[in-house]
Amino acid sequence: MTSRVSVGRGLAALALVAATARAGAAQEAAASPEPILRLTLQQARERAAASAPSVEQARALERAARADVDAARANRRPDLELSAAYTRQSDVPELVLAFPGQPPRTIFPNIPDNYRTRLGGTVPVYTGGRLGALTRAAESEAAAARSDVATTAADLDLETTTAYWSLVTARESERVLADSLTAYEAHLKDARNREAVGLAARNEVLAVQVERDRAELARVRAANAAEVAEANLRRLVGAPPDARIQAAEPLAEPGVLAPVPVTDAEAPVVEALVEEARRRRSERQALNDLVAAGLSRVKAERAARMPQLSLAAGYDYANPNRRTLPPTAEWKDSWDVTLSLSWSVFDGGRRSAAIERAAARTEALRHQAEDLDRRIRLQVTERQLDLAAARKAVEVAARNLEAARENARVASGRHQAGVIPSSERLDAEVLQLQAGLDYTNALAQLRTAGAALERAVGR
Numbered sequence: 001m002t003s004r005v006s007v008g009r010g011l012a013a014l015a016l017v018a019a020t021a022r023a024g025a026a027q028e029a030a031a032s033p034e035p036i037l038r039l040t041l042q043q044a045r046e047r048a049a050a051s052a053p054s055v056e057q058a059r060a061l062e063r064a065a066r067a068d069v070d071a072a073r074a075n076r077r078p079d080l081e082l083s084a085a086y087t088r089q090s091d092v093p094e095l096v097l098a099f100p101g102q103p104p105r106t107i108f109p110n111i112p113d114n115y116r117t118r119l120g121g122t123v124p125v126y127t128g129g130r131l132g133a134l135t136r137a138a139e140s141e142a143a144a145a146r147s148d149v150a151t152t153a154a155d156l157d158l159e160t161t162t163a164y165w166s167l168v169t170a171r172e173s174e175r176v177l178a179d180s181l182t183a184y185e186a187h188l189k190d191a192r193n194r195e196a197v198g199l200a201a202r203n204e205v206l207a208v209q210v211e212r213d214r215a216e217l218a219r220v221r222a223a224n225a226a227e228v229a230e231a232n233l234r235r236l237v238g239a240p241p242d243a244r245i246q247a248a249e250p251l252a253e254p255g256v257l258a259p260v261p262v263t264d265a266e267a268p269v270v271e272a273l274v275e276e277a278r279r280r281r282s283e284r285q286a287l288n289d290l291v292a293a294g295l296s297r298v299k300a301e302r303a304a305r306m307p308q309l310s311l312a313a314g315y316d317y318a319n320p321n322r323r324t325l326p327p328t329a330e331w332k333d334s335w336d337v338t339l340s341l342s343w344s345v346f347d348g349g350r351r352s353a354a355i356e357r358a359a360a361r362t363e364a365l366r367h368q369a370e371d372l373d374r375r376i377r378l379q380v381t382e383r384q385l386d387l388a389a390a391r392k393a394v395e396v397a398a399r400n401l402e403a404a405r406e407n408a409r410v411a412s413g414r415h416q417a418g419v420i421p422s423s424e425r426l427d428a429e430v431l432q433l434q435a436g437l438d439y440t441n442a443l444a445q446l447r448t449a450g451a452a453l454e455r456a457v458g459r
Contacts, residue, residue, distance in 0.1 A: 035240065035244070036243070036244050039164075039237070040248045041164050044164050044237050047238060047239075048236045049153055055149065055152050055156060058145075058149040058152040062145040062146050062149050065142035065145035066142050068138045068141065068142065069139050071138070072134050075131050076131050079121060079122050081120050081121065084117045085114075085116045087114040088112060088113060088114075091110055094110045108326065109328065111320050115318060117316070118318075120312065120313065121312065121314070124309075125309040125311050126308070127303060127309075128304070128308070129299065129300075130299075130304055133296045133297070134296070134300045140292040141289070143289040144286040147282040147283070155455075156236070158454075158455040160236045161451040162448050163229060164249075165447040167229040167247055169444035170225040170229050172250070172440045173437055174223050176433070177216075181212065181216060181219065183429050184208065184215055184429065187208050188208045190415075191208045204422040204423070208422065208426055230245050270380060270381050273456075276458070277379075277458050280458030284372055284376065294358060294359075294361055297358045304344070305351055306343075308343070310339075311337070311338070311339050312338040312339075313336065314335065314336050315335045316336075319331045321334055383456040386445075386453070387453050390446040393446070394443055396442075397438045397439040397441075401438070403435075404428070404431045405435075407432070411425040
């Protein structure tokens with residue numbers, strides 16, 4: 001008896017310690033609540049565009065491309081260089097010549113300290129169009145890099161939209177399952193009461209219990225999916241790791257069983273959408289710019305075969321100035337102008353190989369652009385069909401859900417009245433749960449299908 005009392009006291013003490021720990025944890029959680037970030041879809045997209053590393057990477061590459069344009073343009077301008085040097089030389093014997101009837105004259109004096117300054121410049125006079133072609137190529141590549149930024153932003157926008165609706169869908173699925181659990185609990189309670197008075201068999205209670213447990217397991221999985229979707233959206237919008245995101249936009253208005261219009265990108269003719277996509281898709285514009293850059297680089301390689309004419313000039317101020325004889329330890333100036341002409345007569349085939357390489361790369365870009373046009377047609381066609389099917393699916397799922405709710409309501413009443421067995425009521429509840437999940441998934445597919453069509457068209 002004493003041992004039982006001791007055990008009871010020990011359990012009571014442990015319970016008190018656990019309760020105190022839970023109370024302390026609750027107080028700590030209340031003192032430092034997790035930040036809540038309530039976002040609309042547009043706000044999520046804007047935050048993602050402002051903080052995404054992929055977009056910043058594309059922008060950095062665009063800045064590099066613009067710098068290449070500045071460098072290409074600078075090649076056509078004069079190049080000025082200012083230099084200065086000091087050289088200390090060892091002592092050497094002086095060269096002194098003596099002529100009859102004249103005093104000795106120093107021809108090569110010993111000047112150990114040598115100072116030299118020079119201002120020189122070169123400017124291309126004629127390059128056969130090579131510099132102009134290189135400038136146009138750099139400009140086209142910069143335009144392609146600018147289009148790549150738009151492409152990256154569009155991909156990010158679609159990814160953010162999909163992540164946003166994934167979060168909403170997971171939480172809505174969790175809510176539907178929680179509602180079904182309430183119905184299962186009521187049914188389970190009723191079944192147990194009937195079993196207690198001998199109006200129901202044990203297998204009826206177990207059947208309801210199994211469906212209730214399945215719904216609970218599905219709710220846990222939906223909750224986990226919601227956590228993963230929230231973490232993904234948190235990554236995209238750059239939110240803190242401990243932030244809780246609340247989606248401000250529902251899949252559909254509460255209590256409304258109707259498809260939600262999500263886009264105006266519907267047209268009876270696919271060709272209209274395909275033509276719009278060809279005009280608006282930044283990937284296509286980037287490829288066209290790269291093709292233009294390739295053609296310019298082919299011209300630049302061919303122009304290198306032409307004679308190259310350049311002009312150089314310089315001004316020297318040195319002590320001693322070696323251009324004056326005899327040299328003296330004095331500061332003297334001099335200047336020079338050089339007009340040089342070079343023409344590569346034979347290079348072993350290097351220039352021909354460079355031309356062929358540039359032309360082949362340009363041809364590859366042409367084929368890539370042609371393939372993209374075909375893909376655009378397929379994408380627009382597929383996305384439009386997906387959107388039409390998603391709208392139809394929402395209509396069907398809405399009617400199915402409405403019928404399932406009514407069927408479950410009638411089955412519940414008839415079962416309580418003793419007209420139908422528990423299995424029929426349970427079947428009606430299972431169908432209602434499945435109809436609710438189907439409707440949620442149909443709405444989610446409608447949202448994502450609309451966003452995918454917008455992306456395919458390039459809007």
